Amino acid sequence: MQTEAIHLSTPLRFLIVDDSRAIQAIIRRAIHHCGYEPIEIETALDGQQGLDIIEKFLPHLVITDWHMPKVSGLEMVQALRQMGHHNMRVGFVTTEKTPALLAEAVSNGAMFILHKPFNDAELVEAVTASILDVINANGSQPVATPAPEKTVGVPVPAPAMQAQLSVAMGAIPFRLIPDDRMVTEKLTPINLLGLYSATDHKGVFAIGLMDANAVCIVGGGVGRLTPAVVRAAMAEGQPTDAMMHNAQDFMRSAAACLTESSVAAPASVSLAKASIVKNSFAKLPEILSQQANRSDFRVSVPGYGEGRIAFFVVAA
Amino acid sequence: MRVLAESADVAKVTACLSNGWEFLSGESRLFDRVYDVALAPQLAEFCYFMPLSELGKAAVGGVAVFIELPDANTIAAHMFGESPPDLHINNLNDACSEACNVLAMCVTLNLATEVDVDIGLPFRADSVVFDQICSTCEPIAIYKCNTLAGQIFVIAYDIANQS
Numbered sequence: 001m002q003t004e005a006i007h008l009s010t011p012l013r014f015l016i017v018d019d020s021r022a023i024q025a026i027i028r029r030a031i032h033h034c035g036y037e038p039i040e041i042e043t044a045l046d047g048q049q050g051l052d053i054i055e056k057f058l059p060h061l062v063i064t065d066w067h068m069p070k071v072s073g074l075e076m077v078q079a080l081r082q083m084g085h086h087n088m089r090v091g092f093v094t095t096e097k098t099p100a101l102l103a104e105a106v107s108n109g110a111m112f113i114l115h116k117p118f119n120d121a122e123l124v125e126a127v128t129a130s131i132l133d134v135i136n137a138n139g140s141q142p143v144a145t146p147a148p149e150k151t152v153g154v155p156v157p158a159p160a161m162q163a164q165l166s167v168a169m170g171a172i173p174f175r176l177i178p179d180d181r182m183v184t185e186k187l188t189p190i191n192l193l194g195l196y197s198a199t200d201h202k203g204v205f206a207i208g209l210m211d212a213n214a215v216c217i218v219g220g221g222v223g224r225l226t227p228a229v230v231r232a233a234m235a236e237g238q239p240t241d242a243m244m245h246n247a248q249d250f251m252r253s254a255a256a257c258l259t260e261s262s263v264a265a266p267a268s269v270s271l272a273k274a275s276i277v278k279n280s281f282a283k284l285p286e287i288l289s290q291q292a293n294r295s296d297f298r299v300s301v302p303g304y305g306e307g308r309i310a311f312f313v314v315a316a
Numbered sequence: 317m318r319v320l321a322e323s324a325d326v327a328k329v330t331a332c333l334s335n336g337w338e339f340l341s342g343e344s345r346l347f348d349r350v351y352d353v354a355l356a357p358q359l360a361e362f363c364y365f366m367p368l369s370e371l372g373k374a375a376v377g378g379v380a381v382f383i384e385l386p387d388a389n390t391i392a393a394h395m396f397g398e399s400p401p402d403l404h405i406n407n408l409n410d411a412c413s414e415a416c417n418v419l420a421m422c423v424t425l426n427l428a429t430e431v432d433v434d435i436g437l438p439f440r441a442d443s444v445v446f447d448q449i450c451s452t453c454e455p456i457a458i459y460k461c462n463t464l465a466g467q468i469f470v471i472a473y474d475i476a477n478q479s
Contacts, residue, residue, distance in 0.1 A: 019437075020414040021407065022395035029397060067417075067437060095421040096435075116418050117339025 008138045011038040012131065015059035017050035017076065018043075018093070019068045023116075027063055027093060030123040036135070047071025051079055054088070060134050061111075061127065066094035066101075074101065077108045089130050091173065093123070103227045103303040112173040113302045126175070129166050155206055155313040156295040160257040165299065168250050169221040173302060180298040182310040184288050187279040188212035189237050192244070194251040194274040196258060198266035198315065205269060205315045206258050207287055208251050212237050214307025217299060218250050219243025227303030234305055248274045258311065287312055319376040320368070320433075320474040322457040323426035332422035333459055333470060340415050341387070342394040343463065347470070350458040357469050359446050361385045362408065364416030367436035368424060376433065377453060377474040379420035380441065383412050386465030391415055413438045423457065423472045449473065 016027045024043050031041060042057050044050040048071040050064065062080075064073040071079070077090050091112040092105055102113055112126040158178040165174060188211040198205035210218070216239045220230035223242055233239050239247065251274055258269040277284065293313040300306045323329055326349045333347035350356075360382035367378040383391075385408075389400040392411035396403065416438035424435060441449060453473035461468040 020410055020417070022392065022411045022414045025396045067435060069437060095417060097421075097425055116421075117336045119339070 005035050005037045006135065007037050008135070010138060011040045012036045012134065012138070013040045013057060013059040013061075014042070015050060015053055015057060015062045016041065016043045017045075017047060017062060017064035017068070017073065019045050019065060021045075023065065023093065026120075027123065030120045031063075031127060033120060033124050034127050047073060047076030047079070050076050051083070054080055054085065055083075059088070061089045061091065061131050063091050063093055063127070066092055066096040066105075074105055074108070077105070077110065081108060091126055091130055093118070099227075099303060106173060106227065106303050109171050110173050110302075111171060112175070114175075122175070125162070126173075129162050129176075132163060132166055154295055155293055156254070156257040156297075156311045158295075158297070161254070161295070161297055161309075164250075164254055164257055165218070168218060168246075168253065169301075170224070172221045172224070174217075174221070175300040177298040177300065179296060180308070181296045182209065182211070182288060182308045184279070184285050186211070186308065187284065187288075189279055190276050191215075191279060191281075191284075192247055192251065192274060193277045193281075194248075194254075195272050196255055196269050197272040198258070198270075199268045200266060201315045203315070204272075205266065205313065207312045207314055208254060208271075208274075209284075209287070209310045209312075210247055210251065211308045212239055213305060214299060214309045215239040215247040216243050217301050217304045217307045218309075219246035220304060221301060222246035222250065230301075230304045234307075244276075254311070258313075287314075290314070319370065319429060319431055320456060320472065321428040322472065323423075323428055325426060329422055329426045329457075330459060332426070333419055333461065336415075336418040336422055337461060337468070340391045340395065340411070340418060341463075343390065345461045345463055345468075347459045347461045347468075350460045350469075353455055353458065355460070356455055356458050356471055357382045357467075359443055360469070362388045362412040363441045363446055364413055364438045365441045365445070365449060366416055366420040366424070366438045369434045369436065371432035371434045375475060376429075376431065377456075377472065378436075378449070379416075379423050379470065379472045380446075380449070381412070381416040381419050381438075382469040382471070383415060384466045387463050387468060388412050390463070390465065409440065413440070419468075419470050423459070423470055427472065 016024050046068045066073040093114045095116050111130040192210040194208035196206040216233045252271040255269040296310045330347040362383040365380045369375045388408045392403050392407045456474045457472045459470040
């Protein structure tokens, strides 16, 4: 899974809080798979131990279970916020799925909530996204420096989309699931369609498409809206004006991802136009039937729900 | 009066259990619903029980996971990344406790109930504790998986005769 080591100027500190040493071992392996060097990992068997360690260790990321003896994961996070660690990054690895409790974790600043069972790649992805800002500020230097590979036919690489969403969503945890293909049958009644232009390309270079759920989730996430507000808009299938505005901004910023496209790799891409289209819009089936040069994503935010985003390079 | 009842969507539960077992052991195995209560095991070398209660109120039942030693070795080896001869008994217990956590949640999350169920921490049930469970609870759903080494059982219990 790990392809290259990323050397950092100072050690990256992780705290794993879980009453299961077996799960601690799994999380520890996943952290090593992220490839950061050097790293320091401490472990705690419950929230109380975790709090004791946090005071001295000051981890860059705390990965915690939910259900533990003495002090639960959520209680630990609430306590550490009260202790003044307002910006300490925390992610949950848990079997807990009660929406109200998950929403409470989000409101306490959980950066991700990963449900067991999970696979290593999902945890690596969550960890990587959570500490992106630390890595960027740490002067990371990949040890092996192969030329960045661009996968053939991928307009928007998943890491680029992950990073773009991280910027937009801030501390709101989300999961990006690549390759979940958007199809006509799964479109919502209204959708946001963006047309991108590129230097050295005449006409439309690429198309971006967000279903109404993605507009609500991303638009709501950018606006730091409560899960109840976002879910209400999703249930109505009608994003608010603010959500729409934020989603358009996100689509505009996603143009940067398209410059990393392996399809045509233009020097500059910009959003030329964004508009709402109904799922009956005649061009949509043609767009969605495109087999190559497309990137499809499902974005999932605990407490909000799931939506779909896709990009299609249409330039010859 | 029963508080807990089995999910109508058995396929969803068995799919979750299979997914959970793969996470725990690295092995792909299918779970099936068993309808013959007589097939429920009387105990296993590693029997863990996750208690369930009505939020802020009394116990309503629980879910037990039955694992024999060879499968306990399999999941502990997978989770700890060690070979079975090197595994300490504490690691086997830890892995089986986590197996109970993951597998029992598959059943619990899909139970049909009108109350808010509070999930307790898994604990090891020895023969005395298991006898107590059997004397106060009755199984409402039994799931079984055949492994290379034996069988895994996951059984949901409801406390009988709740008033």
